[in-house]
Amino acid sequence: MSKNIRIGVYVCHCGLNIAGVVNVKDAVNYAVSLSGVVIAKDHRYACSDLGQALIKKDIIDYHLDRIVIASCSPRMHESTFRKVLEAADLNPYMLDMVNIREQCSWVHIGEPEKATEKAKDLIRMAVVRSKLLEPLTIKEVKVLRSVLIIGGGIAGMNAALDLANIGFKVYLVEKSETIGGQMTKLDKTFPTMDCSICVEGPKMVDVFRHPNIKVFSMAEVVSMGGFVGNFTVKVKNNPRYVIPENCTGCGECAEACPVEYPNRWEMRLGTRRAISVPFPQVVPLLYTLNKDHCIECYKCVDVCGERRAIDFKQETEEVELNVGAIIVAIGYDFFDPSTLKEYGYGSYRNVISSIEMERLLNAAGPTRGKLFRISDGKFPKRIGFIQCVGSRDERIGQIYCSNACCLNSIKLAIQIKEKHPESEVYIFYNDIRAFGKGFEEVYRKARESWITFVRGIPPEIKEDNTTENLKILVHDQCLGKLVEFEVDLVTLAIGMVPQDSARPLSKVLHIPIDSDGFFLEAHSKIRPVDTHTAGIFLAGTCQGPKNIHESVSQGKAAASSVAALLSKGEIRIESTIAHLDQDLCIGCDLCKEACPYDAVRTENGKSFIMDVLCRGCGVCASSCPEHAITMKHFTDEEVLAQVITAFQG
Amino acid sequence: MSQKIRSLSVNEPLKSTQLDPKFKYEVAKEPGGEGLGYCFQCGKCTATCPIRRVESIYKPRQILRAALLGLREIVLSSDVIWLCATCFSCTERCPQGVKLADVMRAIRNIAVREGYIHPFFQAQGKMISEIGRIFEDDEFINEQRADLGLPPVPIVNLEEFKKILDSTKIKELLASKGSK
Known part of the structure; x- marks a missing residue:
């Protein structure tokens, strides 16, 4: 058999990524000595145009039928080199890649000799495996537009x-x-x-x-x-209990409805009727009846009349x-600030979330854009923003930065200052992350608007029992001193959660x-x-x-x-999938239970694999007690041959 | 100068009643104080300041921070605001274009109006108004000048000088407010 096999081995320098540690020339000389190897070469960048052209030319000139490439991870360049094989009229699955970068030069950077030995071992294993490789059929499937x-x-x-x-x-x-x-x-x-x-x-x-x-x-x-x-x-x-074709979006039903319930869209600040829209600009403009709150008085049905848009039986x-x-x-969803007890959200009436501040400032919001305190309806002259609420906090497992809260609070603060120059706005922060295009200008404008940035995150908020004002003790990192602020309203800049x-x-x-x-x-x-x-x-x-x-x-x-x-109308699917030999199958269904992609079906007491559904994970093959399932391109023979040569040296 | 220089005297924690949020507007209205708000506390000013190298309590960044927070009395009554030698290193290097030396001058002008003036400046002012110089000339200086082939220190026309000084009202400023 081996006399027909003509293998080409290519060892990549990857600049100095590999060649800086692994002795590439040594590896090439070793590869040439292996049985079946017709030619072995090294290249500074095998993946480059030049490298690809060299491999393609060699396949044609030397009639190579198997290629081993020792370079980076197949995740990185397997598809690149498969295309080279195809361009030289060789089946793309006649390729094996050896990762001598991540697995040799990078991990054994201080031991060049051992790294080189390991690279040689891996190359030998790939050469042995490559002899067993078989061409796989390229499958293309039509795609839906x-x-x-x-x-x-x-x-x-x-x-x-x-x-x-x-x-x-x-x-x-x-x-x-x-x-x-x-x-x-x-x-x-x-x-x-x-x-x-x-x-x-x-x-x-x-x-x-x-x-x-x-x-x-x-x-x-x-x-x-x-x-x-x-x-x-x-x-x-x-069901929304409203028939889309019949609802005109007139809103008469909501006017007639006697029941109100909290409007989640306004957070804690607004209500809506049991049949209503959450806000005027909804798309599609259809009313929704909430059965959890509806008292079935049918006033909505009466006013809807001839239009017959309300259907209590909708399923x-x-x-x-x-x-x-x-x-x-x-x-995303908003982080629930009541999780952090130290800020009193939910128990202090004058502590609100940033999204509630959005609603308070919005002309179409629950207060028609008027800013006032929930506790006494008075205008809050001193407003504090606390950043990173629910972000960058290992205690609660929220380790990431929520990206938008810095600029969002700055934006809200500028809006407040523009409408109410007499107010004082404090932003308590740890880092201001104004990273995007135009963001730094907004941050500068905020300082120009005399918003006070205090570098320091408050550990807690204390409420004054009589005034319901809020006291915030912060270590101002820039001053190097503890400062106690008293404000009328606190806005918590809540982060994003999945x-x-x-x-x-x-x-x-x-x-x-x-x-x-x-x-x-x-x-x-x-x-x-x-x-x-x-x-x-x-x-x-x-x-x-x-x-x-x-x-x-x-x-x-x-x-x-x-x-x-x-756009092309059809796409190529991966050929490295499972193959089931029905002669060996005993119909135990273990593979069917193991398959995470529902690719195994049963017919007449035997299993078979739906090619298009199989992702080639191999779970079925390892679960089969009869060894009836072969993983194409990763057959037992191929893997065992590698193992044996690894230990025989 | 043997007198001890006092830094910003801040007792912790600072209470909100000690903060005068209007102070930043007051400084910004004073000629030279306009750019105060742009400060984002990077600290380049303090690190570059040659005064800071010889007098460790002088921290321009901290003075601006205190002014922005509204520590009005603490800033105006402190000695450190008088230490700036207007070399403009900070102004040259501020990435936000804050003209720190000008801001410091604006703060000092407010301080003087409020009756805060450092005794050293008071003494200098007194000297100028009395003899037309910030220090007395003596024979030693003239001998040194003679060695260099220079004429003696010119005599100041005190009458003329006093007229100019009187028109600036510096005397009243020093006399009536210099006691705090």
């Missing part, structure tokens, strides 16, 4: 509009009554200080009216199957969608979550909107705290990634 976007906030909406404008069919699934997300609650937006809903409102309408976008509000994704290009998703529509509906790709954009629905959704979609609870991107720098699952992308704050412009950028980035994936 439709996209599911989960979450209708600013990131999801931007992704939806871009994809719809390209010509893809977009299904936008929104959990709440309206699209728009958290941005609808903000008064103004930094750094330009434009009105949030004025910027976002028209976009919400554009999304809803777009002929290529179908919006599902009050809906959630309950299951997902299939694979890249061909996902099948079940969406549950929760949950499930629809099935077939899409080529999925963008997750479910956003949505409660993130974890269940991660299970439905089989995509991982990071240690902070946000969705994990494939690579923090060069694949920031990809997940490790082909065809599923991330956008916005569900991936980590972000400000608006970053969320918009990610929405657009995810849209472009989806378009790049689906």
